[in-house]
Structures are given as structure tokens and as C-alpha cells.
Amino acid sequence: MVGQIIGGIKANSLAIQTDVLHLLSDIVSYAISLFSLWVSSLKATPQYTYGFYRMEILGALASVLLTWIVTGSEVQGWIMVLISSLDFLLNLILVFLLGHGANFNIQAAYVHAFGDSILSIGVLVGGIIIWVKPKLKIVDLICTLVFSVFVLRTTLPLIREIYRVLMQAAPDGVDASVLAHDLCEMEEVLSVHEVHIWCITAGKVLVSCHVTVKEDANSYTVKDKVIQHIKQEYKIDTKDITVQTELSKDATVHD
Known part of the structure; x- marks a missing residue:
């Protein structure tokens, strides 16, 4: 200098x-x-x-x-x-x-x-x-x-x-609607709503969602399957994934 x-x-x-x-x-x-x-x-x-x-x-x-x-x-x-x-x-x-x-x-x-x-x-x-x-x-x-x-x-x-x-936007390559659609393909899942995907810094992606399960399904088993699917498909750490399960009779109707 x-x-x-x-x-x-x-x-x-x-x-x-x-x-x-x-x-x-x-x-x-x-x-x-x-x-x-x-x-x-x-x-x-x-x-x-x-x-x-x-x-x-x-x-x-x-x-x-x-x-x-x-x-x-x-x-x-x-x-x-x-x-x-x-x-x-x-x-x-x-x-x-x-x-x-x-x-x-x-x-x-x-x-x-x-x-x-x-x-x-x-x-x-x-x-x-x-x-x-x-x-x-x-x-x-x-x-x-x-x-x-x-x-x-x-x-x-x-x-x-x-x-x-x-602005808490989803990172490139992760689409909330696609993720919700994939989860709905599971046999025990009726619907998925309140899906949120965002980054708090580079490489630190968080996911949260509500999953409505069938009445005869085990909500804990479904929750684990959902978390493992998100982890494998989107390479997101399980500790950064939050899933709330709801029975169909308790769930509010969502568009």
C-alpha cells in the first residue's frame, strides 16, 4: 500500500x-x-x-x-x-x-x-x-x-x-410444489400443506411441512418415511427437517 x-x-x-x-x-x-x-x-x-x-x-x-x-x-x-x-x-x-x-x-x-x-x-x-x-x-x-x-x-x-x-426463498433446485407432490405419492399420505423451504445461510437449508395421514396409518412411521425421503432426494440434513403429522379427521380443509 x-x-x-x-x-x-x-x-x-x-x-x-x-x-x-x-x-x-x-x-x-x-x-x-x-x-x-x-x-x-x-x-x-x-x-x-x-x-x-x-x-x-x-x-x-x-x-x-x-x-x-x-x-x-x-x-x-x-x-x-x-x-x-x-x-x-x-x-x-x-x-x-x-x-x-x-x-x-x-x-x-x-x-x-x-x-x-x-x-x-x-x-x-x-x-x-x-x-x-x-x-x-x-x-x-x-x-x-x-x-x-x-x-x-x-x-x-x-x-x-x-x-x-x-427473503427466505427456496434454494435453486428445490421446488416446494414438487416436494409436496412427491410426498402425496406415498400410500399413507392424504395431503401435504404449509410447505416451507428456505436457507439461513449458504448450504444450510431448512424444510417444514404438515402431512395429513390416513386414519389407519401410523403417524410416527409416516413421519419417519417423509423425513428420510426429503433427506435422500434433496440432500437435506434430518435435523433441519420438521414434519407435523395430522390425522384426516383432525386436519383443517386446505385448498
Whole structure:
């Protein structure tokens, strides 16, 4: 970061000086991610009965918003080329290390590093042009603007996933109506209603439903079959599945 401050001043480059903010935001972003991961691992309490898994989502959201803020705030050419090349190399290493994480905070850190690497390419391209054509210093500003827009675009898929989790939407590949239909195919099941499927964080899917069973059926046996079916077909842990069984004579009529 100190090297970029000195290099940015000597090169008189807005892009390099602005990239100093990216390095500072990297430190803050990764600190937020680590803190969120620690808090999300804490055990549930009487007040927070689901635990603190959602802190992971809030941390990822804060990290992405930080990327937006820094990106929106965003000349000897050879200095630009040298510093941006080193910056790009370091961010490329981070992208490689973080690219396989399913955790939302790891994804947010990956997007941050990927965005920084794209911005480094912008500075590199601008530096090469200015190195060859020193009078074209406006390229520095143009490259910063163009690549900043591209970085913002890379954050949108993660924002979509964060929105879906906060809105308690069913994860991709799990359809509540299909699940209800499958359960109704069981011989002992008359109907299925109040089906809810949602995520509280990445990879943590919860299911709850009411199952109306025939009067001659054993409700405990049916409940176990339903839970095992959901576990096998949708790869959801049994402790995250809640099934309430009802006898047909006790069940309220549902559309």
C-alpha cells in the first residue's frame, strides 16, 4: 500500500492512487469476513434460536457494499505498468485461493479480489498506452471508469443470492410444489400443506411441512418415511427437517 501511494504520486496517476483505497478496503473486507465467520459459528441462544448463521450473510453484504463504495470513488506510464502488474499478480493469487469457497463470506472475498484484479488490468492497459503515448493521460481516467463499471457488474450475482437468503426463498433446485407432490405419492399420505423451504445461510437449508395421514396409518412411521425421503432426494440434513403429522379427521380443509 505504501508502494502504491509513492508510485501513484510519482506517476501522477489517479488510478493508482485510487487503488490504494482498494488495498485498504481489502483489509477491512477480509476483517469483516473473518469476524462474520466467527460469529456465525457461535451456538444458538434462547433469544437467537436459529443461532447466528445469518451474520455470515450480513458480513457478505457489508463486504459487497464496501466494494461498491470504493469502486465508485475511483501520469509516468512505466510506473503505472509496474505497480498494476504486481497488483494484478497478487490479486490473481487471491482469486485462485478463494475461488472454491461455498461460504458467502468466502464468495464475497473472492468477488472483491476478482474485482481488484480487473481494475489492475485497467490500470495496466492505461499505463501501457500512456507509456507509449504520454499525451494521452485522459486514458488513465477512462480506464478507471470503464473497469469500475465492470467490477460493479461482477457483484450482482452475489447480491442476488444474499437477497434470496434474506427473503427466505427456496434454494435453486428445490421446488416446494414438487416436494409436496412427491410426498402425496406415498400410500399413507392424504395431503401435504404449509410447505416451507428456505436457507439461513449458504448450504444450510431448512424444510417444514404438515402431512395429513390416513386414519389407519401410523403417524410416527409416516413421519419417519417423509423425513428420510426429503433427506435422500434433496440432500437435506434430518435435523433441519420438521414434519407435523395430522390425522384426516383432525386436519383443517386446505385448498
